[in-house]
Amino acid sequence: xxxxxxxxxxxxxxxxxxxxxxxxxxxxxxxxxxxxxxxxxxxxxxxxxxxxxxxxxxxxxxxxxxxxxxxxxxxxxxxxxxxxxxxxxxxxxxxxxxxxxxxxxxxxxxxxxxxxxxxxxxxxxxxxxxxxxxxxxxxxx
Amino acid sequence: xxxxxxxxxxxxxxxxxxxxxxxxxxxxxxxxxxxxxxxxxxxxxxxxxxxxxxxxxxxxxxxxxxxxxxxxxxxxxxxxxxxxxxxxxxxxxxxxxxxxxxxxxxxxxxxxxxxxxxxxxxxxxxxxxxxxxxxxxxxxxxxxxxxxxxxxxxxxxxxxxxxxxxxxxxxxxxxxxxxxxxxxxxxxxxxxxxxxxxxxxxxxxxxxxxxxxxxxxxxxxxxxxxxxxxxxxxxxxxxxxxxxxxxxxxxxxxxxxxxxxxxxxxxxxxxxxxxxxxxxxxxxxxxxxxxxxxxxxxxxxxxxxxxxxxxxxxxxxxxxxxxxxxxxxxxxxxxxxxxxxxxxxxxxxxxxxxxxxxxxxxxxxxxxxxxxxxxxxxxxxxxxxxxxxxxxxxxxxxxxxxxxxxxxxxxxxxxxxxxxxxxxxxxxxx
Numbered sequence: 001x002x003x004x005x006x007x008x009x010x011x012x013x014x015x016x017x018x019x020x021x022x023x024x025x026x027x028x029x030x031x032x033x034x035x036x037x038x039x040x041x042x043x044x045x046x047x048x049x050x051x052x053x054x055x056x057x058x059x060x061x062x063x064x065x066x067x068x069x070x071x072x073x074x075x076x077x078x079x080x081x082x083x084x085x086x087x088x089x090x091x092x093x094x095x096x097x098x099x100x101x102x103x104x105x106x107x108x109x110x111x112x113x114x115x116x117x118x119x120x121x122x123x124x125x126x127x128x129x130x131x132x133x134x135x136x137x138x139x140x141x
Numbered sequence: 142x143x144x145x146x147x148x149x150x151x152x153x154x155x156x157x158x159x160x161x162x163x164x165x166x167x168x169x170x171x172x173x174x175x176x177x178x179x180x181x182x183x184x185x186x187x188x189x190x191x192x193x194x195x196x197x198x199x200x201x202x203x204x205x206x207x208x209x210x211x212x213x214x215x216x217x218x219x220x221x222x223x224x225x226x227x228x229x230x231x232x233x234x235x236x237x238x239x240x241x242x243x244x245x246x247x248x249x250x251x252x253x254x255x256x257x258x259x260x261x262x263x264x265x266x267x268x269x270x271x272x273x274x275x276x277x278x279x280x281x282x283x284x285x286x287x288x289x290x291x292x293x294x295x296x297x298x299x300x301x302x303x304x305x306x307x308x309x310x311x312x313x314x315x316x317x318x319x320x321x322x323x324x325x326x327x328x329x330x331x332x333x334x335x336x337x338x339x340x341x342x343x344x345x346x347x348x349x350x351x352x353x354x355x356x357x358x359x360x361x362x363x364x365x366x367x368x369x370x371x372x373x374x375x376x377x378x379x380x381x382x383x384x385x386x387x388x389x390x391x392x393x394x395x396x397x398x399x400x401x402x403x404x405x406x407x408x409x410x411x412x413x414x415x416x417x418x419x420x421x422x423x424x425x426x427x428x429x430x431x432x433x434x435x436x437x438x439x440x441x442x443x444x445x446x447x448x449x450x451x452x453x454x455x456x457x458x459x460x461x462x463x464x465x466x467x468x469x470x471x472x473x474x475x476x477x478x479x480x481x482x483x484x485x486x487x488x489x490x491x492x493x494x495x496x497x498x499x500x501x502x503x504x505x506x507x508x509x510x511x512x513x514x515x516x517x518x519x520x521x522x523x524x525x526x527x528x529x530x531x532x533x534x535x536x537x538x539x540x541x542x543x544x545x546x547x548x549x550x551x552x553x554x555x556x557x558x559x560x561x562x563x564x565x566x567x568x569x570x571x
Binding site: 039044046063064065066068069072073076080081092093095098102 | 167170175196216219299311313315328331368395518543
């Protein structure tokens with residue numbers, strides 16, 4: 001008997017490529033300029049549930065982007081500093097997150113057939129295929 | 142599927158030069174990420190083309206002969222090749238950034254960093270960028286008409302352009318505005334499209350909203366409630382004018398990601414609730430009463446406990462002329478405490494007019510300083526030793542504690558001037 005804990009979600013690829021890593025999940029929107037330290041890849045916004053946590057090398061699973069128009073430049077800087085996430089999975093499409101994903105150059109998927117925030121928990125291993133628009137979740141437990 | 146016109150294809154094929162090709166490549170990647178089907182033409186771009194903080198300056202040092210085109214090529218255009226940057230193809234405006242050109246030492250900016258700012262500003266000016274150096278371009282000459290397609294950065298300016306002026310822009314970023322500067326193109330998506338401008342959420346205001354502070358708090362509530370959606374605000378309040386709308390929008394685009402709103406009876410696409418909602422039914426309704434107002438006040442003051450105020454900052458978004466007049470009047474016959482600093486930020490254009498009218502002198506005579514181009518959050522500049530700040534902007538209260546680790550009190554302009562004079566916070570909860 002094989003036990004498969006893999007869940008497959010299908011959506012739309014935003015930025016192509018394939019990457020995998022440990023998930024960091026938030027139901028809150030992610031801030032840009034003024035709410036993140038891009039050189040360390042850490043969320044700094046005062047009231048944010050991820051305050052103090054690093055998204056570096058994680059698969060960032062989140063609702064959407066918020067705040068400053070400096071969103072893309074912050075995550076672009078994170079890429080240069082080697083502190084960007086490995087991939088993005090998100091629900092709400094905005095110009096901030098689209099441009100940010102493009103200049104971060106990481107595989108990104110949105111518009112999934114089931115809500116990734118209900119299915120992915122921080123610590124799960126997640127594979128993101130931005131060419132096919134597919135997200136595979138390998139549950140931690 | 143993204144469809145390109147023949148001139149757009151020509152740009153992408155490099156027939157208008159390498160830089161425009163790279164700009165178009167970035168815009169195509171961006172449009173495809175959004176799922177846009179075409180571009181719109183724009184002749185109104187507001188961004189920060191070619192600017193650089195010390196990190197970028199260091200990162201790109203030595204990447205080209207004079208160090209000037211590298212940042213624009215590799216960062217602004219996200220190109221893997223160095224390109225020679227041509228002048229702006231369409232009217233382009235530089236938003237806030239850098240340091241006050243005369244009083245940069247007051248801001249504590251090191252001389253080498255200041256020289257970099259000057260170089261980057263000269264670079265933008267040489268490329269036909271209008272150097273407004275403000276987050277409030279709409280107060281100093283860039284006033285797009287209703288329906289005009291723009292490509293603007295600066296969340297507080299974007300929301301003002303859409304909601305108050307009826308112009309059309311998404312919240313663009315550094316890279317997309319610099320690409321638009323060279324191409325006059327931006328994805329036809331979101332707020333460029335009529336069907337995406339209608340309200341999605343309803344907010345009923347059931348407490349008095351009068352002062353600039355009241356409108357800032359309402360905006361903070363609304364942004365948190367609707368996040369990146371489009372609120373329709375309904376209530377029995379006096380029609381807000383420009384400064385109130387400036388603070389409302391800046392707050393709503395800080396606590397959430399609001400880029401467009403309707404205030405029924407005030408904003409141009411909201412003569413009625415029906416007009417504001419169009420074909421939509423509100424997906425949620427929120428009520429803003431006294432209890433909600435107090436919650437917002439408490440949240441904005443949540444990290445302040447020490448009543449001894451070291452620093453009062455006004456001018457977020459940049460002060461309008463009437464706000465400098467108000468500060469000058471509030472300071473008449475008074476003096477900023479020896480234990481406190483008062484800095485007021487504005488644009489170069491408003492500063493020049495306020496000097497002519499004597500407001501700057503009145504503020505200086507009382508011990509306050511009027512600064513241009515930037516703000517404390519943007520420049521990460523506060524008076525040395527500041528532990529406790531006082532602010533009349535919900536946006537600045539949202540950002541400053543996170544960026545600089547200071548305590549921040551939020552209140553009215555009057556509360557803030559009083560704190561500057563007495564050195565103590567005595568603002569009252571509404």
